[in-house]
Amino acid sequence: MVGSTNQRTNLATVMLIQDSNADHVSESFADRHASTYRTLRLYARTFRRNTSAMFGLAIVVVFLVVAAIGPWIVPFPEDATGAVHLDIKLQPPDSTHWFGTDEVGNDIFTRVVLGTRTTLQIACIVTGVAMLIGVPLGMIAGLVGGWVQEAIMRVTDVFLSVPGLVLAIAIVGALGPGIVNAMLALSLVWWPGYVRLVQAKTLALKNEIYVQAAYSIGASKLRIVFIHILPNCTSPIIVKASMDMGMAILGAASLGFLGLGAQPPFPEWGAMISIARTYLPDWWWYSFFPGLAISLTVLGFNLLGDGLRDILDPKHRD
C-alpha cells in the first residue's frame, strides 16, 4: 500500500512528460477558457432576460455612439462654436432644424448631439477620479484598520453628511465657474461613496477563508490585495460606477444650469437649459430637447446599473 500512490504519481508524471507537448498543442484557447465562456454566457442570458436592463444598455450604447461620431453627423458644426444667425432664431422643429433653433439661430440638434460628448466626458472623469481616490482609500481603511481606518472613515463621514451638490456648488463658487472647475468639484464630492463601499467589502473579504488560506500559503500583502481582494470587490464597484455615471451627468447639468459649469456658447445640456428656461413655455423645444437628453442618459445608466447588479451581485437583489 505504501508507495502505491507514489508509484502512480511517478507514472503519471512520466506519462505527462511524454505526451505533454502534444497535449498542450491540442488544447486550444477555447478549451482553456471554456469555464469563462460558460460564465459569460450565463451572465449574458441573465442580462438579456432583464428587459429594463437591456433598455438601459441600448440607451447608453446609442449615446456612446452619438458621442463618438457626433462631430461628423451634425448638420451645422459651426453652431457649437458661437455662430450667430439671428434671421432664423427660435424656429420650431422642422425638416432642416430637427430640434428647432435657439435665440441666436443655432441648430439645437447640433448642440445637443455635440453636448453628448461633453457630458459623457464629464461623467467619466468625475466617476473615474472618484474611484481612483475612493477605492484605494477604502481598501487601506479596511485592510490596515486601527487609527488609519478611523481617520479615513471620519473624513468620509463628514463629506457624506453634507449634500454633495451643495458642497460642489460651494467649491466651484470658490474656484470660479468653468467646466474644469466643475469637474474638479464634482470629483471631490464623489469619492466618499466609494470609500464606504470598498471599506465594507474589504472588511468582509478580509475574513473570507480563501483570504486566510492565502495568508497561510505565504502570499504577500500586495498579492492578497490585488489577486484575492480587489477582483472580488469589482462587481459592486462596477454597479456603483454605472449608477454614478447617471448621477454625475445630473450633477454636471445642475452646475451648468446654475451657470457654474460649462459657459456658453460651449454646448452643454445644463447650460443650454439655463438659458432656455427664460423662453418657456412658448419656445418649449429649446429646453425640451436638452432636458430629454439629460433624462434619457441618467435613466439609461441607472437601468444599466440595476441590471448589472442583478447579474453580478445576485445576493443584493431585493
Added chain:
Amino acid sequence: MLAVENLKVHFDVKNNRGVKTKLRAVDGVSLHLKKGEAYGIVGESGSGKSTIGKAVLNLAPKTEGKIEIDGRDITMTNRANEAWLRQNAQIVFQDPHSALNPRMTIMRSVAEPIIVHTKTRGHDLRRRVEELLDIVGLSKQFIYRYPHELSGGQKQRVCIARAIALEPSLLILDEPTSALDVSVQSQILEFLASLQRDLNLTYLFISHNLSVVRYLCQRVGVMYLGNIIEEGTTKTVFEHPQHPYTKALLGAIPYPGATQPQSAPPLIGDIPSPVDLPVGCRFHTRCPVKVANLCDRLAPEHHHQTLGWASCHLLDPDLDKVGGKPE
C-alpha cells in the same frame, strides 16, 4: 516533529458593556507530535481547537508559548521563519465552499503556493498542478474550471492539493469533512488516511466528530475551554476514558460497534464563556462527579497512566489527603 509548549492565545474583546476584557481561547496547551503521526483534537464548539491550529501557523496571535516544527523554533515571527513555516506546514479549512477564491480557476488556486515560493512556471507548473490533482484523485479536466462548478468533495480535494503543493511535513486539518455530505465524508477520510501513509505526513486533526478522529488518529487530545484535559492513544481514550468530561462526551455520542463506556453521566448546562473562566477545575460547573470544596478551588494536575494522562482530582491517588470528598 511538532512541539507546542504552554501555548496561550488571548484575544482582546469588548463585553456587552463595552469594557475591554481578555478572551482566553487557548490557555496553556502543550502538544508533542511524532513524525508521521495523526493527532486528533476533539472538544465542543468554542473550546479553542481551531485557534491552536491557527496559532501554530501564525494565523492567530500567540500570547505566550513556544512552537517547534521539525526541531526548528518558529515562535519568533521573522521573515525567515515565516517563509519556512509556509512551506513546511499547511492547513485545510473546514468549509471548502469558501476556501477557494471564486474568481480563480482550479489551476490558479493550486498553483498559488508554487508561484509564491518557487520559480516553477509555464509547462512545468502546469504539469505539477496536474500531478497534484492526480494525487488527490481529480482528473485534469478540472484544471480550468471555477470553484462554483465543483462539488463540495471536489473542492475539498482541490484545497488538499493546494495544501500539499509544497510537500509540507505537517498538515493541519480543521474539520475537513464536517461541511461535506456524509457519503463524501468517508471518501475524503479514506483518502486522507492513504495520503498520510504515502507522503509520510504528520496530521494535526481538529474535529468535534469523535468517530472521525477514532478512524484517522493514533493519539487524541480532549479539549475543554482552552485546555487539553485528557490525552492518550485513541484506543485508551475511547475505551477507557479517565476524565469525567471525556466520559460524558463519549456517552453523548453513540458510536456503532464500540463498547460504550460504563457510567457516563450526561453533560449538564452550557459551556462557560472563555472570557470568564471558572476557577479551579474549568469543568467543575458542569461536572457530575465533582469533589466539593476542592474542584472549585484548585486546578487539577496531570495524572499519568501508561498510555496517556488526564487532569482530574479524582485520579489523584492522594485525594483523601488533599481534602474534600466526592459528592
